[in-house]
Amino acid sequence: MLQASSDELEEFETDSESQTRPVIETRGLTKRFGTVTALDHIDLTIRAGEFVSVMGPSGSGKTTFLNLISCLDTPTEGSYLLDGIDVSTFTEKERAVMRRERIGLVFQQFHLIPYLNAQENVMLAQHYHSVVDAEGATRALERVGLADRAHHLPSQLSGGEQQRVCIARALINEPSLILADEPTGNLDAKNEHLVMELFSELHREGRVIVLITHNPELGRRTDRTIWFEHGRRVRRASEAA
Amino acid sequence: MFTRLLQQSFRRDWRRKLLAIFTIVLATTLMTALASLSIDVGDKMAREMKAYGSNIKVVPKSDSIPLTIGGVNYNPLSGRDYLNEADLPKIKDIFWRNNITGLTPFLTLPVTLGSAEDDHVPLIGTYFHKLMPVEGFDNFFTGVTVTHPFWQVTGTWPEEDSLDQVLVGETLAERQGLKPGATLTLTSAEGKSRNVTVSGIVEASEEEAGGIVAPLALAQDLAGLSGKVGSVSVSALTIPENSLSRKARSDPSSLDAQQYDTWYCSAYVSAIVHQIEEALPNASARPIWQVADSEGVVIGKIQLLMAVVALAAFASSAMAISSLLNTSVMERSREIGLMKALGASEAAILSLFLGEAVIIGIIGGLIGAALGAGLSQIIGLTVFGATITFPGVVVLVVVIASILIALAGSVLPSRTIAALAPVETLYGRR
Numbered sequence A: 001m002l003q004a005s006s007d008e009l010e011e012f013e014t015d016s017e018s019q020t021r022p023v024i025e026t027r028g029l030t031k032r033f034g035t036v037t038a039l040d041h042i043d044l045t046i047r048a049g050e051f052v053s054v055m056g057p058s059g060s061g062k063t064t065f066l067n068l069i070s071c072l073d074t075p076t077e078g079s080y081l082l083d084g085i086d087v088s089t090f091t092e093k094e095r096a097v098m099r100r101e102r103i104g105l106v107f108q109q110f111h112l113i114p115y116l117n118a119q120e121n122v123m124l125a126q127h128y129h130s131v132v133d134a135e136g137a138t139r140a141l142e143r144v145g146l147a148d149r150a151h152h153l154p155s156q157l158s159g160g161e162q163q164r165v166c167i168a169r170a171l172i173n174e175p176s177l178i179l180a181d182e183p184t185g186n187l188d189a190k191n192e193h194l195v196m197e198l199f200s201e202l203h204r205e206g207r208v209i210v211l212i213t214h215n216p217e218l219g220r221r222t223d224r225t226i227w228f229e230h231g232r233r234v235r236r237a238s239e240a241a
Numbered sequence B: 001m002f003t004r005l006l007q008q009s010f011r012r013d014w015r016r017k018l019l020a021i022f023t024i025v026l027a028t029t030l031m032t033a034l035a036s037l038s039i040d041v042g043d044k045m046a047r048e049m050k051a052y053g054s055n056i057k058v059v060p061k062s063d064s065i066p067l068t069i070g071g072v073n074y075n076p077l078s079g080r081d082y083l084n085e086a087d088l089p090k091i092k093d094i095f096w097r098n099n100i101t102g103l104t105p106f107l108t109l110p111v112t113l114g115s116a117e118d119d120h121v122p123l124i125g126t127y128f129h130k131l132m133p134v135e136g137f138d139n140f141f142t143g144v145t146v147t148h149p150f151w152q153v154t155g156t157w158p159e160e161d162s163l164d165q166v167l168v169g170e171t172l173a174e175r176q177g178l179k180p181g182a183t184l185t186l187t188s189a190e191g192k193s194r195n196v197t198v199s200g201i202v203e204a205s206e207e208e209a210g211g212i213v214a215p216l217a218l219a220q221d222l223a224g225l226s227g228k229v230g231s232v233s234v235s236a237l238t239i240p241e242n243s244l245s246r247k248a249r250s251d252p253s254s255l256d257a258q259q260y261d262t263w264y265c266s267a268y269v270s271a272i273v274h275q276i277e278e279a280l281p282n283a284s285a286r287p288i289w290q291v292a293d294s295e296g297v298v299i300g301k302i303q304l305l306m307a308v309v310a311l312a313a314f315a316s317s318a319m320a321i322s323s324l325l326n327t328s329v330m331e332r333s334r335e336i337g338l339m340k341a342l343g344a345s346e347a348a349i350l351s352l353f354l355g356e357a358v359i360i361g362i363i364g365g366l367i368g369a370a371l372g373a374g375l376s377q378i379i380g381l382t383v384f385g386a387t388i389t390f391p392g393v394v395v396l397v398v399v400i401a402s403i404l405i406a407l408a409g410s411v412l413p414s415r416t417i418a419a420l421a422p423v424e425t426l427y428g429r430r
């Protein structure tokens, strides 16, 4: 395990990526919880069209990082530009606007509303974004292969199906960024494959995807992997090779 | 979508919603009943208080300081002033005529009973339940049964206007061993005599206990004072005295024109007394302050008590709603976290909970108003023996009040919602 300076990492990114527009740019991004430093001066650029995986041991700060870039949380220090906008000083209200306008979230726990059916769960995201459109919601469910399950409650769906509803919900408002925290953590291999296929497809359509995973197999299927350890970015031997 | 969320929230959590509605129903039932009662109660209470006696006494002007010993007026009969029986309906024709519930004339004279020549007892002539012709009131029955409802008769009341039937006071009856059906010969100081039958024994106040109560016509006949009346007891519905009426009481001429109008057009006992004196120029009317004062004070206190109870009901149900909503907010914190993560504004989430509160308030308020209307009728019937006039505006006020209860109860839970951070709730750190 090697710890790399941020310059080195930046060079590495520059080398491997064509120079497209940066979507996510963090500089010295730091998050502390009391005395615990969950994230320690992260410098990172993710550009348009990238499919990036985030890996690292448990407690290394992956979720904390994702919460910051998804505008769910504010950094203790450092800056974060999303689509060139500095959101690190945004109020909760402004961050809510960023979330609904630009970000699609996929959770390990799905977080579907149990008393709304699949279609309505998708429509909820439309509701808070603009106006509900049942047809649009049905099309999003078709995309993830659940057209025939639109009127089922989450409890009537398998874990994989629930996760696909969650992805449909993340897609519905056409976000520029899809952020997923261990989306396949609760799924079996078959469903994991299905979900990964969906992400790859979305990536091919030109969306930026950031995926946290513990599965190196999935990591290999992304453009590049960012490694975290003890709240810092590190370069992994496997990555360097 | 909003309605769907509301609908689902009610369907899923109906027990708690029902409980919240029930709390509101309880409070609004109480509030409705109390509100309609306290609107109607002044009148009802005043009528009820009338059971304890009339509250105004009218006497001839010269007779304001009567010489009475042991209930018998020893002013010589001749040379005294009297009121005219024919003028009595004028009392029921004053500005506050509707508040005059009864008026009873009295004419008292000493008589001797046939059996004991030198024993003078007072004979009190009066109305029992007499139809008095008054313009605008077709069925104005008045007499002691109206103004002195506590009088109780064993046997029967004498016939109105009869000249040979009397009631005997209880102590006199006991002393003389008189029972209903006994006969007596009454002789007045003027030397007139009449044979009468005792129709019943009366339990009234001290004055009547040792005397005889007769129809007014009989007393007039024995006294040789046809068409004359010694005094009149009046029952009037009055409102509590205040500084204005007290000022008027000491000197009506001290009021300016506007104050005078206000006073004259309010049912203060002093205003009614004033108007009786206007109607009967040779009479002097005096409130019996004890009854009149305590009446107003008691009614005022009861209305205050009702207001306090209604307020307590309001506050406690608001608190109950608050804790119910608060637990539901806590239980739904993940849901709220998700909504926030999806970019829902705080207002959007709050409106969901406030919408629930308003629906609970409306349903609870309507049910409560209906139950309260029923309850006030039951109270009216059991306590006052009369239906309560139910003012429709109470329904509106109560529904608005219950929406306010629900909203007041939502204030604290709303703060909890505002404080929920999506990161913490989504990852179950809370």
Ligand SMILES: Nc1ncnc2c1ncn2[C@@H]1O[C@H](COP(=O)(O)OP(=O)(O)OP(=O)(O)O)[C@@H](O)[C@H]1O
Pocket (backbone or CB within 6 Å): A033, A036, A037, A038, A056, A057, A058, A059, A060, A061, A062, A063, A064, A065, B429
């Ligand atoms: N709200 C918080 N309060 C205190 N400490 C926190 C909080 N959130 C995260 N941490 C700490 O920050 C560190 C990073 O946590 P994070 O959840 O980002 O790890 P992770 O890489 O996502 O782990 P995992 O793979 O297990 O999900 C951990 O040590 C954690 O205990």
Ligand SMILES: [Mg+2]
Pocket (backbone or CB within 6 Å): A062, A063, A064, A181
């Ligand atoms: Mg994590």
